[in-house]
Amino acid sequence: MRDQHVLALDVGTQSARAIVFDARGRLVASAQTAFEPYQSPHPGWAEQAPEVYWDAICESCQRVWAQPEAHPGRIAAVSLTTQRGSVVCLDAQGQPLRPAILWLDKRMQPGLGNVPGPWGWLFRALGVEETIAQFRADAECNWLAAQEPDTWARTRHFLFLSGYLSLRLTGQIRDSVGCQVGYVPFDYQRQRWAHRMDWKWRAVCVRAAQLPELVPVGKPLGRLTPEAAAALGLRADLPLIAAAGDKACEVLGSGALSPDTACLGYGTTATINTVSPRYHEVIRYLPAYPAAVPGHFNTEVQIFRGFWMVSWFKEEFGAAERALAASAGLPTEAVLDDQVRDIAPGCDGLMLQPYWSPGVREPGPEARGAIIGFSDVHTRAHLYRAILEGLAYALRHGRERIERSTRQPIHRLRVAGGGSQSDVAMQITADVFGLPAERPHVYEASALGAAICAAVGVGLHPDYRTAVRAMTHVGDVFEPEPASVATYDELYRRVYARMYRRMRPLYRQLARTAVAG
Numbered sequence: 001m002r003d004q005h006v007l008a009l010d011v012g013t014q015s016a017r018a019i020v021f022d023a024r025g026r027l028v029a030s031a032q033t034a035f036e037p038y039q040s041p042h043p044g045w046a047e048q049a050p051e052v053y054w055d056a057i058c059e060s061c062q063r064v065w066a067q068p069e070a071h072p073g074r075i076a077a078v079s080l081t082t083q084r085g086s087v088v089c090l091d092a093q094g095q096p097l098r099p100a101i102l103w104l105d106k107r108m109q110p111g112l113g114n115v116p117g118p119w120g121w122l123f124r125a126l127g128v129e130e131t132i133a134q135f136r137a138d139a140e141c142n143w144l145a146a147q148e149p150d151t152w153a154r155t156r157h158f159l160f161l162s163g164y165l166s167l168r169l170t171g172q173i174r175d176s177v178g179c180q181v182g183y184v185p186f187d188y189q190r191q192r193w194a195h196r197m198d199w200k201w202r203a204v205c206v207r208a209a210q211l212p213e214l215v216p217v218g219k220p221l222g223r224l225t226p227e228a229a230a231a232l233g234l235r236a237d238l239p240l241i242a243a244a245g246d247k248a249c250e251v252l253g254s255g256a257l258s259p260d261t262a263c264l265g266y267g268t269t270a271t272i273n274t275v276s277p278r279y280h281e282v283i284r285y286l287p288a289y290p291a292a293v294p295g296h297f298n299t300e301v302q303i304f305r306g307f308w309m310v311s312w313f314k315e316e317f318g319a320a321e322r323a324l325a326a327s328a329g330l331p332t333e334a335v336l337d338d339q340v341r342d343i344a345p346g347c348d349g350l351m352l353q354p355y356w357s358p359g360v361r362e363p364g365p366e367a368r369g370a371i372i373g374f375s376d377v378h379t380r381a382h383l384y385r386a387i388l389e390g391l392a393y394a395l396r397h398g399r400e401r402i403e404r405s406t407r408q409p410i411h412r413l414r415v416a417g418g419g420s421q422s423d424v425a426m427q428i429t430a431d432v433f434g435l436p437a438e439r440p441h442v443y444e445a446s447a448l449g450a451a452i453c454a455a456v457g458v459g460l461h462p463d464y465r466t467a468v469r470a471m472t473h474v475g476d477v478f479e480p481e482p483a484s485v486a487t488y489d490e491l492y493r494r495v496y497a498r499m500y501r502r503m504r505p506l507y508r509q510l511a512r513t514a515v516a517g
Contacts, residue, residue, distance in 0.1 A: 004074055006454040008079050016059075017447060018061045033056040035052050045107055078238055085182040087159065088161060089158060094167060131285060166221050166222070188290070193214065216295075217290070247446075248291050251274075251291065270354075271395075271398075274410065280406050303398075307418060310387065318332060339381040347386045350378055352390030354394050355367040393496040415438065439474070452464065452468065
């Protein structure tokens, strides 16, 4: 058993990875295949051919077996984690009918309004009519039914990307409970499809027969078909163990297993998560998502377009830094980190609110980004540091929401995702939160979380707590600096915490003006 490995398939927005881990959490071998993130036939759309993801998985697997430490014969199980909320329409033969609609797609089907009937009366009385209307407008199936009725009429199976790839791997129309994050009639509290009388069936047009069978995290979704095994370079009949969505697996792979430990995900969407055995809605009427631990929940707060803002800054303002980095053979982020390292905490009075993409409830659909405090001392480097500080402020706000909801103080921070590779971002995080910021021992925390699910699922470890102790370890630790903590605490309480409330009426006016224009 000690010599057996597990294979984690991690499918993101820009690449797919095949990563082999041993039972101690050591990364044995990995391969990554990049692809164009999406096509955008119309402004705001984000689509991708589902086959792109499958081909990238297969290529990554074939490349990983070329590495000397990776042995296909030692693989005990396979697990899969993917981007969340991307949907695929399949016909009766399981073939895609159109490109997948990705999680960052902005198309909407307006005009549906509140749910009709008694549920609608209740939502109106509770003051959440606008939230329900936004849910219905955002639901991809509602857009498909209205705008592509022929395609929707032929859609026999409506799956998340995880369900589509599970089908390609096993031949079964099944998906993990831990991957159900999106606009489908899922009962998040009971972690199953919603009861037939639930309001969600009236809010969206998808029907039960179009949805997959759900399998609990840590249980087999099926076994690799001979065709899938050949494409991946593995033996047939290997079990595919249900894992969870990428964020849930990232939390598990960071070693966050209790409500007092928060995992900050510094990825395209920045998040703060804790794991709880109890269901808590951190923001009222927005659900707690399934965790990568069976029967547990992630109390997640999201900052949409989180560390995407770093890419935005590089593209719009960082031409000089990109050129300097290219000539020195360094990542652009390394050059930017050097430029902002000596800027004092607080950016000489520059403050950024990172709502570059609106939310559903808090922040609401009217939200916009804001930067205040400009003066003649500020440079592009100040703006870059203000982005890092603004994201940390927003996640601290999320921490306070989680603590109020769960009544459980957060004492430890684990920071994962691409942004965690920045020492400056890690130190800012420690100082804004006033807590040590810890990196997991491997950068690929999401894949490691999926590997933990596989390891428990095939008995390499008896339970999740044992597996987490054996397979996750703390890497670098950034201690908070008292003077910086004091500066950030005052700025957060006296400025940042008041910004959204003060700016909200102006955001609403901007939204009305944009619509009128």
